[in-house]
Amino acid sequence: MSTTQSERLRGLLEPLVAKTGLDLEEIKVTAAGNRRQLQVIVDSDEGAPLDTLADLSREISQALDDADAMGGTPYLLEVSSPGVDRPLTEPRHFRRNEGRLVKLTRAGGDELVARIMAVDEDGLDLEVPGVKGRKPKPARIAFGEIAKARVEIEFSRKDPADADTDGDESTEEA
Structure with missing residues (x-):
């Protein structure tokens, strides 16, 4: 997508997204056969509720049609929230993933896997998991x-709310 088209689309869509309380994260136009696909990625600190995404999709579609922003070529519109594999590039992305395990690559090339404990305007407070039975240690980046x-996807992470239970589920029959 050309920079000019990207800027035009961002200028058209950003106010629509902002009035829903969401952030416009990315706009991507790709060719899909004889039509194009427009992906609009939005998010917020509270997530992006499905009803809000559906309403926003209708508003964006109408605005694109009214402005003829996609030209005469047919297009498929997809409005969604970012997937879990999305790169974290902005401080708000890290804030939204507080408590999660992340894989960081430093500017020098070394990698670190750690849990985000806190985020401020300068960086991250991390907890680096201990290896071979050692306690986790704090870090700052x-x-x-x-x-x-x-x-990083965690399949077996125990929910912190369940940490004080013995893990047995009990059911009561009436």
Whole structure:
């Protein structure tokens, strides 16, 4: 997508997204056969509710048609929230993933897997998991030191709310 088209679409869509309380994260136009696909990625600190996404999709579609922003070529519109594999690039992305395990690549190339404990305007407070039975240790990294970052998928992480239970589920029959 050309920069001019990207800027035009952002200028058209950003006010629509902002009035829903969401952030416009990305706009991507790709060719799909004889039509194009327009992906509009939105998010907020509270997530993006499905009803809000559906309403926003209708508003965006109408605005695109009214402005003829996509030209005469047919297009498929997709309005969604970012997937878990999305790179973390802005401080708000890290804030939205507080408590999650992330894989960070520092500007020098070394990698670190750690849990985000807190986020401020300068960087992250992390907890680096201990290895071979050792306790986790705290770490700090400034945003300027981060070259790449992604959330690590955890399949067996215990919910902190369940930490004080013995793990047995009990059911009561009436």
